[in-house]
Amino acid sequence: MREFRNFIAGRFERAASSEEISVRNPATGEVIATLPATTEAEALSAATAARRVQPAWRALPAIARGDALRRLADALTARASEIGAALAAESGKSLDDATGEVTYGVELLRYHAEWARRIEGEVIESDNPDETLMLRREPIGVVACLIPFNYPIYTLVRKIAPALIAGNAVLVRPSNNTPLSALVFAEAVQAAGLPEGLVSILAMNHDTARALCTHPAVGMITLTGSVAAGQAVLDYCKENIAKPSLELGGKTPVIVEPDADIDAVAAMIVAAKTNHCGQVCTSPERLYVHEAVHDRLLARLKEAFAARTFGDRAEDAARMGPLVSDAARQRVHAMVERARAAGARVEVGGFLPEGAGFFYPPTLLSDCRQDMEIVREEVFGPVLAVLRYATFEEALALANDHQYGLSAVLFTESYRKAMRAAAAVEAGELYINRLPADPYQGFHAGWKKSGLGGDDGKHGMLEFTQTRLVVFKH
Numbered sequence: 001m002r003e004f005r006n007f008i009a010g011r012f013e014r015a016a017s018s019e020e021i022s023v024r025n026p027a028t029g030e031v032i033a034t035l036p037a038t039t040e041a042e043a044l045s046a047a048t049a050a051r052r053v054q055p056a057w058r059a060l061p062a063i064a065r066g067d068a069l070r071r072l073a074d075a076l077t078a079r080a081s082e083i084g085a086a087l088a089a090e091s092g093k094s095l096d097d098a099t100g101e102v103t104y105g106v107e108l109l110r111y112h113a114e115w116a117r118r119i120e121g122e123v124i125e126s127d128n129p130d131e132t133l134m135l136r137r138e139p140i141g142v143v144a145c146l147i148p149f150n151y152p153i154y155t156l157v158r159k160i161a162p163a164l165i166a167g168n169a170v171l172v173r174p175s176n177n178t179p180l181s182a183l184v185f186a187e188a189v190q191a192a193g194l195p196e197g198l199v200s201i202l203a204m205n206h207d208t209a210r211a212l213c214t215h216p217a218v219g220m221i222t223l224t225g226s227v228a229a230g231q232a233v234l235d236y237c238k239e240n241i242a243k244p245s246l247e248l249g250g251k252t253p254v255i256v257e258p259d260a261d262i263d264a265v266a267a268m269i270v271a272a273k274t275n276h277c278g279q280v281c282t283s284p285e286r287l288y289v290h291e292a293v294h295d296r297l298l299a300r301l302k303e304a305f306a307a308r309t310f311g312d313r314a315e316d317a318a319r320m321g322p323l324v325s326d327a328a329r330q331r332v333h334a335m336v337e338r339a340r341a342a343g344a345r346v347e348v349g350g351f352l353p354e355g356a357g358f359f360y361p362p363t364l365l366s367d368c369r370q371d372m373e374i375v376r377e378e379v380f381g382p383v384l385a386v387l388r389y390a391t392f393e394e395a396l397a398l399a400n401d402h403q404y405g406l407s408a409v410l411f412t413e414s415y416r417k418a419m420r421a422a423a424a425v426e427a428g429e430l431y432i433n434r435l436p437a438d439p440y441q442g443f444h445a446g447w448k449k450s451g452l453g454g455d456d457g458k459h460g461m462l463e464f465t466q467t468r469l470v471v472f473k474h
Helices: 040-059 062-078 080-091 095-117 152-165 180-191 206-213 227-240 262-278 294-307 326-341 392-400 415-424 457-462
Strands: 006-008 011-013 020-024 031-036 122-124 131-139 142-146 169-173 199-201 218-224 243-247 252-256 284-290 345-348 363-366 383-389 407-411 429-432 465-473
Touching: 006 040, 006 180, 031 080, 031 180, 040 131, 040 142, 040 169, 040 199, 040 206, 062 080, 062 095, 062 152, 062 180, 080 095, 080 152, 080 180, 095 152, 095 457, 142 152, 142 206, 152 169, 152 180, 152 218, 152 457, 169 206, 180 199, 206 218, 206 227, 218 227, 227 243, 252 262, 252 392, 262 284, 262 294, 262 383, 284 294, 284 392, 294 345, 294 363, 294 383, 326 345, 326 363, 326 383, 383 392, 392 415, 407 415, 415 429
Parallel strands: 142 169, 142 218, 169 199, 218 243, 252 284, 252 407, 284 383, 363 383, 407 429
Antiparallel strands: 006 011, 006 199, 020 031, 122 131, 131 465, 345 363
């Protein structure tokens, strides 16, 4: 079993803690690695080092920071297979999918490197003839990046690339379910020759994470995670009035109008719903189908869900893989059982498989109601709730009647209805005639309890800056 060490202030440090983090392969349930949990002293030393090195990084021309990101992209490319192997083992993804996630991270690094010449301020007209107002964009300083388990390499890059190009130092806490790929990623950081202390990657418990996030050096905390995790981060931010940027829960509604291509819609929904066992923030969770096509689409979905196999993707990459943990599987099944008891019909799935691994079958529920827990709360698993509606106005109202607002989907050939949805849907993203994919030149931001701030594109990069107004008398 390979030894993994935390990457503290530019160095892989030997274990200083007796507390260990055990990492399991969710496809087998077996422990594949243990690593030391970062101590509070180590975490605080990483924060101190980040604060020390950040001013020099900030002082570099942005084009030089862009060159460093390109070196990191090259180093990541050289280690793609090794990072992919670690990611596949700890996440249950196929090797191709895991390696593809690394490759996508490389693309994202190169994209953000191009912002070097595009970080802009403003010149604002003054009321006085002998005065100029200049608004400058400046880095925040040190950013704590809290990474989820579902896309641990992509999300890591999604946060550190814009933070670094803007002139910040970063402290990364990967999920304790998937820290191994992040620590192999750290080898690429070291190989790229980034200044020691600019990037630290640390596996730790929650108490240490709190100590890190509330360190006086930390000026921003960015998280992708649950609403409960976001509430904890807001509590951390109060300590130093740090800036939060939160991508939280989602409950993507999908509206299917009568003019939609039902066969194509069914294929897209099944592919999206079973991708990574439904552990995707923008995965479709609520399917609103017009009564004229409800039965036909339900039949197509039932057939497709029943045909979708699941199991260890290391043996067959065509299968749907596992949930992240047995606790996650038990939680998902309990929600399905409560939906059944509340009157939902289980068309396919809805059982706990025997054998090793944290698998759960693709599960289709019909006869659902808007007031059911399965419709109101995020499942984060391969479970789809189907509801019927009579009018487009009703569908929009049902889609908006929710605590979450991360993404929404509409299938229609009517440009009028598409534009009405674009003006009325209460979500940070609307996808028309396709399922969510988070284009990285866009802006991925949630409404309501789905978050604050956002990721990707120009606006995601600007999240990692603050402004200074310069009033220049001349």
